[in-house]
Amino acid sequence: MLLLERTKSSKLIMLESLMRRLAPADSDYSYFKESYQRQVAGFEGEKFVDREWFDMPNLGSHYLFFNYEFENKFGFPHQIDTLLLTTKFLLILEIKNISGQVDIDEDKHQMIITRPDGTLKSYRNPLDQIRRHSQHLILLTQLNVSLPIVGALVFSNPATIIGNVPKNFPIFHSSGLRFFVQKLLKNYPEILQEKRLEKLSGDLLSKLKRQEVKPTINLSRIKKGVLCENCHFQIEMKYQGGLWHCAECGCRNKKSILQAFHDYRVLVSNKITNSEFREFFGIESIDAASKILIRLGIETVGEKRGRHYLIPPDIFTK
Ligand SMILES: [Zn+2]
Numbered sequence: 141m142l143l144l145e146r147t148k149s150s151k152l153i154m155l156e157s158l159m160r161r162l163a164p165a166d167s168d169y170s171y172f173k174e175s176y177q178r179q180v181a182g183f184e185g186e187k188f189v190d191r192e193w194f195d196m197p198n199l200g201s202h203y204l205f206f207n208y209e210f211e212n213k214f215g216f217p218h219q220i221d222t223l224l225l226t227t228k229f230l231l232i233l234e235i236k237n238i239s240g241q242v243d244i245d246e247d248k249h250q251m252i253i254t255r256p257d258g259t260l261k262s263y264r265n266p267l268d269q270i271r272r273h274s275q276h277l278i279l280l281t282q283l284n285v286s287l288p289i290v291g292a293l294v295f296s297n298p299a300t301i302i303g304n305v306p307k308n309f310p311i312f313h314s315s316g317l318r319f320f321v322q323k324l325l326k327n328y329p330e331i332l333q334e335k336r337l338e339k340l341s342g343d344l345l346s347k348l349k350r351q352e353v354k355p356t357i358n359l360s361r362i363k364k365g366v367l368c369e370n371c372h373f374q375i376e377m378k379y380q381g382g383l384w385h386c387a388e389c390g391c392r393n394k395k396s397i398l399q400a401f402h403d404y405r406v407l408v409s410n411k412i413t414n415s416e417f418r419e420f421f422g423i424e425s426i427d428a429a430s431k432i433l434i435r436l437g438i439e440t441v442g443e444k445r446g447r448h449y450l451i452p453p454d455i456f457t458k
Contacts, residue, residue, distance in 0.1 A: 143345055146190055146206035149219065150353040152179040157403040158355050160373040161362040168357060185237025185296030186221055189314045196318050198325065201334055202226045203341040211349045212276040219351070220273050224321070225344065227337050228328040231321070232273050232291045234266045235314075241301040244311070254303075266293050267309055281343055287331050290324060355407055362407060365422045366400040379423055379432075397421070397432070398455050405451040411441075412449050 148156075155176040162169055186206070193204060205223040212218060222233035236242075241254040244265060251263045270291035277289060292310040294317060295302065305311045310320060332340070355362075365376035368386035377384040383392040404412060404420060412420075414429050423429045439450045 141203055142193075142206070143203045143341060144205040144208060144348070146187055148183055149179065149207065150351050152176075152183055154353045154355060154406050155179055157406040158362070160367060160399075161403060161407065162357075163361075163363065166361055168361075172355075181237045182235070186235050188237075188296045189222070189233070189235050189294055189317065192314055192317045196321065198322070200226060200325065201337055203337070203344075205344065208344070208348065209350050210276075210280055210347050213279055217349075217351045218273050218276055220277075223344070225337065225341055226325070227330050227332045227334070229288045229290050229324055229331075230277070231324065232270055232277070232289065233294050233317075234270050234291070235294050235296055236266065236300075237296045238300045239297060241303045242295070242305070243303040244305045246306050267291070267306070280347055281340060287340075288328060292320060359408060364420050366396050369396065369399065376422065379421075379428070401436075401451050401455045405453070405455065410451050410453075412451060413445075413447065417449070 155172060158172055159176050162172060190206060203225040205220070205225070208220045208223045210218050220232055221235040222231075224231040224233075238253055240256050243252045243254075244250070244267065245252070246265070246267065249265045249268055251265050253261050253263060255261070270293065274289040274291060290310075292312070295311075295313050298313060298315070300313070302311060302313070312320060363373075363376070366379075366384050367373040368375045368377050368389060368391065370389045370391050371386060375386055375388040377386045377396055379385075380392075383394055384396045385392045400421060408420075414426060414433065417433060418424065418426070418429045421429075421432075423432070433449050436449070438452060438455075441448050441450065
């Protein structure tokens with residue numbers, strides 16, 4: 141049973157907004173663009189592996205969590221690509237979408253990727269990451285039952301060449317996932333009763349904590365205002381007669397403001413005052429600003445000058 145659907149990570153959501161609002165001439169643009177492209181590739185790779193689960197036979201009672209995030213007892217975040225809870229074991233998958241060859245050196249705790257153009261780059265050892273997740277999951281769920289935690293590193297891109305990697309850790313392509321899971325199901329004994337399994341799945345879900353990732357640049361560098369989607373977010377729209385108008389392509393609508401609210405929430409804050417709204421959205425009149433904000437029908441806190449409007453995560457669907 142799928143308990144947690146695959147969602148974009150907060151980092152990817154933040155980078156999507158940043159790509160709309162950072163000028164290509166900005167000195168950090170290429171850095172963030174590369175990071176954005178890596179996140180997109182990661183997300184696509186995860187979705188590719190997710191498909192393996194939906195026709196996997198004989199899984200028995202189980203709960204699946206995609207992109208499970210929690211905070212450990214020291215307040216540090218963990219993000220697990222896929223978590224499978226069964227009556228016999230808990231499986232943690234780390235999914236990598238990589239083109240080129242991957243070599244992992246356990247003694248040096250490094251992963252080296254050789255790109256198709258021959259360039260080499262070193263990364264954090266993903267096996268260390270999986271072990272770290274396991275240790276903190278045990279503490280999080282207070283697993284006093286001896287449910288084994290198994291980790292595996294899965295490559296989503298069939299073109300990845302798995303080079304020199306440790307023999308004692310499961311590392312394989314996504315097509316091997318079903319065989320690996322079947323082997324675990326065969327080899328591990330039943331430990332949890334159905335009720336305990338259900339309780340544990342509820343405990344895990346209640347400890348879900350999504351990270352809030354904010355950009356590491358000064359916000360004075362981002363484009364403000366309601367940007368025109370038709371014009372690839374390059375043109376700031378003007379508010380006229382209750383509609384947003386783009387002088388470049390001539391389109392008019394009411395909805396473009398929602399995208400801007402979403403970007404504000406993701407890049408700046410989920411709270412906005414009337415004056416912050418006017419400043420960011422380019423509206424001069426306090427009354428016009430109040431009307432727009434009230435019409436959105438979103439929750440507020442505080443009174444008069446201290447009033448903040450709370451931008452909900454689902455502002456797009458409002
Ligand atoms: Zn336009």
